[in-house]
Amino acid sequence: MTDMPLVRLVDDDPDLLAAQVQSLEIAGFRAEAFTEPDAALRDLGTDWPGIVLSDVRMPKMDGFQLFERIHAIDPELPVILLTGHGDVPMAVAALRQGVYDFLTKPIGGGSLIAALGRAASARALVLENRNLRRLQHERSASETRLIGQSAFMMHLRETVERLGGAEGDVMILGPTGSGKETVARAIHRQSQRLARNFVRVSCATLDEARFDSEMRGSEAAGRGQRIAGQLERAHRGTLYLDDVEALSPALQARLLELIEDKAFVPTGATGPRPLDVRIIAASRADLGQCMKDGSFRSDLFYRLSGITLTLPPLAERREDIPELFQHFLLSVAARMDLPVRPITGEVKARLSAYGWPGNLRELRHFAEHHALGLSPFEPSASGAESQGLTDLVAEYEAELIRDALRLAEGNATAAMSRLRLARKTFYDKLTRHGIKPVEFRRTRT
Numbered sequence: 001m002t003d004m005p006l007v008r009l010v011d012d013d014p015d016l017l018a019a020q021v022q023s024l025e026i027a028g029f030r031a032e033a034f035t036e037p038d039a040a041l042r043d044l045g046t047d048w049p050g051i052v053l054s055d056v057r058m059p060k061m062d063g064f065q066l067f068e069r070i071h072a073i074d075p076e077l078p079v080i081l082l083t084g085h086g087d088v089p090m091a092v093a094a095l096r097q098g099v100y101d102f103l104t105k106p107i108g109g110g111s112l113i114a115a116l117g118r119a120a121s122a123r124a125l126v127l128e129n130r131n132l133r134r135l136q137h138e139r140s141a142s143e144t145r146l147i148g149q150s151a152f153m154m155h156l157r158e159t160v161e162r163l164g165g166a167e168g169d170v171m172i173l174g175p176t177g178s179g180k181e182t183v184a185r186a187i188h189r190q191s192q193r194l195a196r197n198f199v200r201v202s203c204a205t206l207d208e209a210r211f212d213s214e215m216r217g218s219e220a221a222g223r224g225q226r227i228a229g230q231l232e233r234a235h236r237g238t239l240y241l242d243d244v245e246a247l248s249p250a251l252q253a254r255l256l257e258l259i260e261d262k263a264f265v266p267t268g269a270t271g272p273r274p275l276d277v278r279i280i281a282a283s284r285a286d287l288g289q290c291m292k293d294g295s296f297r298s299d300l301f302y303r304l305s306g307i308t309l310t311l312p313p314l315a316e317r318r319e320d321i322p323e324l325f326q327h328f329l330l331s332v333a334a335r336m337d338l339p340v341r342p343i344t345g346e347v348k349a350r351l352s353a354y355g356w357p358g359n360l361r362e363l364r365h366f367a368e369h370h371a372l373g374l375s376p377f378e379p380s381a382s383g384a385e386s387q388g389l390t391d392l393v394a395e396y397e398a399e400l401i402r403d404a405l406r407l408a409e410g411n412a413t414a415a416m417s418r419l420r421l422a423r424k425t426f427y428d429k430l431t432r433h434g435i436k437p438v439e440f441r442r443t444r445t
């Protein structure tokens with residue numbers, strides 16, 4: 001691999017080509033020369049890392065035709081055209097069609113190099129973004145895979161598929177760590193909305209004073225710009241309301257009002273527009289009981305629960321435990337580049353005997369411990385390996401803190417109460433691991 005930018009040169013004049021190759025190589029480019037435009041198209045593709053510099057006037061295929069062929073392969077591959085005649089209308093038309101730049105001969109070396117440098121940076125950025133999008137897509141696809149062969153999981157997968165094809169709000173009930181968010185993401189991914197945002201709002205961290213601006217958006221002071229609210233971000237996508245049971249009575253009333261009124265939001269220049277948001281709400285509490293004791297409004301419950309899914313505790317579908325454990329083990333080994341440890345008899349016994357009150361999240365943490373060699377059932381977690389143990393523990397601790405901050409969307413108080421840590425201990429650990437809560441502020445989708 002080299003970091004030198006790649007330029008493919010196309011010109012029917014071999015002498016000129018040879019001179020250009022030489023001057024580009026001196027300027028730090030890798031240059032490939034072609035006298036035949038057809039040959040220059042060979043192996044161009046959406047992941048080709050270079051840019052093309054072509055003469056306009058050539059006998060078999062002119063520079064515009066070559067550009068059109070390249071544009072059909074990858075519209076974001078920069079093509080710069082060179083012509084001997086200063087033809088302004090032609091240049092303008094070419095730029096409108098998507099030619100990256102248009103230079104007139106004779107061109108000074110400095111301006112040519114500058115134009116090629118800009119095009120090469122643009123190409124590198126496009127490829128980097130595509131790569132990031134692909135990685136993100138792969139990651140979210142593996143994170144939303146629903147593992148398990150129990151009768152419950154088979155039925156759940158079918159239901160999720162059906163709900164993906166339908167519209168309508170969904171309520172997911174289940175104990176902590178039972179997979180509510182994973183199921184909500186799976187429904188989103190199976191639906192027509194998958195290309196749009198999945199916006200997660202943690203109701204436990206909603207602040208009464210900021211509820212309206214957070215949900216509906218606000219004007220940025222003095223600049224005439226709007227900051228989009230969560231509802232707008234979820235437009236044509238899915239709004240996931242986590243921990244709805246944690247809403248105060250006042251916020252329950254405000255949320256109901258907001259949902260009833262979600263038909264319109266202001267959008268600056270274009271005026272009000274209809275909002276199209278699918279809501280999936282989740283609760284760890286028994287909302288039936290909460291309605292009875294008056295802590296949850298029944299009108300809000302019925303508004304949110306067009307369809308209700310109830311996820312059982314892991315202990316009620318134990319047959320899924322071995323497969324889930326293996327899935328978590330392989331994922332953490334791949335993510336942290338660790339060898340996959342064998343599953344010992346002790347570990348198997350633990351898997352089948354323990355009650356898993358923290359459900360899938362606790363099982364995942366146990367698998368992560370095991371992958372790092374920290375499981376109490378791991379005979380070799382001492383002695384020769386003890387040198388690396390401190391680092392491994394620190395790494396694992398940092399991972400748990402990041403996890404808690406992600407769930408609390410950067411709210412440090414909520415994260416520390418999730419981890420049951422005192423404020424000072426929590427902040428000491430943040431400093432030690434270089435973790436900044438602000439980086440977890442809004443869940444990426």
Ligand SMILES: Nc1ncnc2c1ncn2[C@@H]1O[C@H](COP(=O)(O)OP(=O)(O)OP(=O)(O)O)[C@@H](O)[C@H]1O
Nearest residue numbers: 145146147175176177178179180181182360361364
């Ligand atoms: N069916 C499944 N297959 C594979 N992994 C799963 C499945 N369900 C949940 N998980 C994993 O288990 C962990 C906990 O799941 P999730 O966060 O969806 O639970 P939750 O019910 O929303 O938790 P909480 O109530 O604490 O918000 C996550 O790491 C998730 O990726």
